[in-house]
Amino acid sequence: MNIHxxxxxxxxxxxxxxxxxGIVANTPxxxxxxxxxxxxxxxxxxxxxxxxxxxxxxGVKLARSIEEVEMYANQILGMQLVTHQTGPEGKLVQKVYIxxxxxxxxxxxxxxxxxxxxxxxxxxxxxxxxxxxxxxxxDNPEKIIxxxxxxxxxxxxxxxxxxxxxxxITDPAEQKKLISFASKLFKLYMENDAEMxxxxxxxxxxxxxxxxLDGKMGFDDSALGRHQDIEDMxxxxxxxxxxxxxxxxxxxxxxxxxxxxxxxxxxxLAMGTMDTINYMGGTPANFLDVGGKAxxxxxxxxxxxxxxxxxxxAIFVNIFGGIVRCDRxxxxxxxxxxxxxxxxxxxxxxxGTNAPxxxxxxxxxxxxxxxxxxxxxxxxxKAVAAAKQA
Amino acid sequence: xxxxxxxxxxxxxxxxxxxxxxxxAEQCIAYGTNIVGGVTPNKGGQEHLGKPVFNTVRxxxxxxxxxxxxxxxPPVFVADAVMEAxxxxxxxxxxxxxxxxxxxxxxxxxxxxxxxxKTIGPNCPGIITAEECKIGIMPGMIFKKGNVGLIxxxxxxxxxxxxxxxxxxxxISTAVGIGGDPIIGLSYxxxxxxxxxxxxxxxxxxxxxxxxxxxxxxxKLIEEQITKPVVAFIAGQTAPKGKRMGxxxxxxxxxxxxxxxxxxxLEAAGVKVVVSPADIGKAVAxxxxx
Numbered sequence: 001m002n003i004h005x006x007x008x009x010x011x012x013x014x015x016x017x018x019x020x021x022g023i024v025a026n027t028p029x030x031x032x033x034x035x036x037x038x039x040x041x042x043x044x045x046x047x048x049x050x051x052x053x054x055x056x057x058x059g060v061k062l063a064r065s066i067e068e069v070e071m072y073a074n075q076i077l078g079m080q081l082v083t084h085q086t087g088p089e090g091k092l093v094q095k096v097y098i099x100x101x102x103x104x105x106x107x108x109x110x111x112x113x114x115x116x117x118x119x120x121x122x123x124x125x126x127x128x129x130x131x132x133x134x135x136x137x138x139d140n141p142e143k144i145i146x147x148x149x150x151x152x153x154x155x156x157x158x159x160x161x162x163x164x165x166x167x168x169i170t171d172p173a174e175q176k177k178l179i180s181f182a183s184k185l186f187k188l189y190m191e192n193d194a195e196m197x198x199x200x201x202x203x204x205x206x207x208x209x210x211x212x213l214d215g216k217m218g219f220d221d222s223a224l225g226r227h228q229d230i231e232d233m234x235x236x237x238x239x240x241x242x243x244x245x246x247x248x249x250x251x252x253x254x255x256x257x258x259x260x261x262x263x264x265x266x267x268x269l270a271m272g273t274m275d276t277i278n279y280m281g282g283t284p285a286n287f288l289d290v291g292g293k294a295x296x297x298x299x300x301x302x303x304x305x306x307x308x309x310x311x312x313x314a315i316f317v318n319i320f321g322g323i324v325r326c327d328r329x330x331x332x333x334x335x336x337x338x339x340x341x342x343x344x345x346x347x348x349x350x351x352g353t354n355a356p357x358x359x360x361x362x363x364x365x366x367x368x369x370x371x372x373x374x375x376x377x378x379x380x381x382k383a384v385a386a387a388k389q390a
Numbered sequence: 391x392x393x394x395x396x397x398x399x400x401x402x403x404x405x406x407x408x409x410x411x412x413x414x415a416e417q418c419i420a421y422g423t424n425i426v427g428g429v430t431p432n433k434g435g436q437e438h439l440g441k442p443v444f445n446t447v448r449x450x451x452x453x454x455x456x457x458x459x460x461x462x463x464p465p466v467f468v469a470d471a472v473m474e475a476x477x478x479x480x481x482x483x484x485x486x487x488x489x490x491x492x493x494x495x496x497x498x499x500x501x502x503x504x505x506x507x508k509t510i511g512p513n514c515p516g517i518i519t520a521e522e523c524k525i526g527i528m529p530g531m532i533f534k535k536g537n538v539g540l541i542x543x544x545x546x547x548x549x550x551x552x553x554x555x556x557x558x559x560x561x562i563s564t565a566v567g568i569g570g571d572p573i574i575g576l577s578y579x580x581x582x583x584x585x586x587x588x589x590x591x592x593x594x595x596x597x598x599x600x601x602x603x604x605x606x607x608x609x610k611l612i613e614e615q616i617t618k619p620v621v622a623f624i625a626g627q628t629a630p631k632g633k634r635m636g637x638x639x640x641x642x643x644x645x646x647x648x649x650x651x652x653x654x655x656l657e658a659a660g661v662k663v664v665v666s667p668a669d670i671g672k673a674v675a676x677x678x679x680x
Contacts, residue, residue: 085632116572116602116639119496134644151493152500193493222465222638223491252636256628267570267636268544268599271625272667275649278628279666287629289636320546320553322529352549353529376550377668 042101053083129201193223258283509575536561554671570637
């Protein structure tokens with residue numbers, strides 16, 4: 001789960017990670033009130049959406065007067081903000097963050113992520129703040145400093161020294177400030193079961209202070225049960241409504257732009273099914289894992305979600321029955337076709353335990369648009385052919 | 391021969407009396423797995439499925455001589471269960487549970503490694519040595535005995551792969567579902583050399599997916615150490631960037647961990663890489679008939 005910048009900064013503040021002062025607003029009026037409350041002469045009006053690249057898309061504006069705060073808040077609130085991470089349709093901006101202007105002398109990058117190869121969190125830092133870190137990693141890998149931190153020992157002084165010397169920070173007072181910053185950031189990463197934190201840029205001000213000018217955080221979904229305060233930050237308007245609906249029924253769904261709907265048990269086989277459709281010249285419309293307990297209700301729900309997509313011309317149901325027997329799944333599919341009006345060809349491949357019985361059930365039911373397949377290759381081929389005919 | 395487990399392996403079940411633990415322990419016993427007891431705190435002294443229940447793993451190990459534990463406890467108790475097993479001298483913990491927090495697994499795995507205990511999973515179907523010992527939730531009947539070793543991040547692709555291998559007239563020595571979480575126990579790097587050393591295994595199927603770099607590490611190791619033919623499939627060639635595909639670890643983040651780079655690395659290491667999982671069986675037949 002991801003959160004907004006203003007929420008990340010609330011968590012930063014709780015841990016003493018310094019940020020510029022700011023207040024979130026839902027309306028231009030509130031934005032103006034916030035600017036008055038913050039005081040000063042310069043403010044930044046920042047669109048709050050779960051995507052990077054907001055500035056380039058016109059979602060971050062520097063206001064030099066209260067009138068400008070109001071004007072920019074008016075412009076940004078309600079806009080469909082398009083960035084390289086939102087897709088061409090963009091994302092609706094419903095909140096803006098009003099932040100005091102900062103005196104920027106230098107821009108750095110600081111992040112914490114899980115390093116899967118090292119099996120521990122890693123602090124990443126770079127002098128190339130404000131740039132896409134992936135581009136820096138690609139073009140100038142030597143400009144990224146990586147400091148793995150074993151949680152068994154926690155953040156130690158030497159981790160901090162590796163960071164500051166790596167960044168070329170020589171002033172002892174500045175070193176101390178940045179080490180303290182990183183230490184607090186690591187603590188909040190661990191204590192909140194974060195998956196990633198990214199501060200880009202982390203700025204150095206004229207007075208030699210370090211501030212998180214931006215803040216991005218993602219959390220381990222498996223750990224949200226023990227962080228109600230984080231769960232409360234969930235913004236469902238940022239989530240794909242179909243993916244969300246699917247997850248409420250224990251289904252894992254990701255929409256794609258092809259024509260063949262997929263309903264599969266198991267994440268690996270679901271990806272493998274998409275790959276096979278692609279290999280055979282078709283295009284998958286979605287990833288859908290119905291999980292280990294496929295039954296009439298989950299299959300019906302799956303059909304419903306897949307068919308919401310008007311591009312779908314055929315559906316490939318690919319189930320490898322293990323503990324759950326295929327004959328039961330076949331009956332589930334038949335029931336589901338009664339619960340949902342399935343108006344495209346449905347290719348059904350049931351393999352594994354009691355597969356012959358399942359084939360018999362489907363054959364006897366003799367439903368016009370249900371086509372039986374013998375194995376994965378056969379099913380994918382039939383699905384691709386059906387989609388082409390439609 | 392086989393790897394890690396066989397008909398003599400003594401197995402206990404942590405989370406023995408729970409719904410999942412009970413159902414699958416019963417299936418394992420029916421398969422022939424030597425389940426010698428289980429652990430559920432505060433149910434020590436009782437009998438369940440005809441086997442003794444203990445309060446702690448240590449008691450269970452002392453009383454039964456078990457060396458392997460199958461873990462079915464709820465997600466937030468996984469780390470505790472794994473560390474308890476490691477502390478009690480268990481040699482291999484097979485963690486079936488899905489949804490354990492990453493931070494917990496990080497700590498539990500580090501501790502297991504320190505104690506010399508191997509782990510499989512979490513969020514995996516388990517391990518099976520065909521017709522001898524099933525420790526997990528896979529349908530036992532599709533695994534016919536034979537000379538193909540199988541390592542997979544995905545449960546249903548394990549079944550798909552094993553089924554195809556058997557339909558081609560071959561069989562499985564041992565199949566290991568390693569799970570698709572960001573931090574897992576044994577992976578290709580440890581398991582490939584075990585299959586290399588197992589005289590009964592003549593070929594190896596490895597099934598990977600997008601996310602992380604375990605398959606890249608495997609490619610390097612195959613090039614250096616593995617002489618037996620390897621067939622590989624990497625799931626998620628058509629997965630969009632930045633989207634989690636069901637498994638917690640199946641995500642291309644920052645452009646890294648794509649199927650294309652893994653397939654290229656494996657191919658360069660001499661592995662027979664198939665583009666569709668539908669071709670796993672045929673590819674195995676091809677490499678074994680050579």
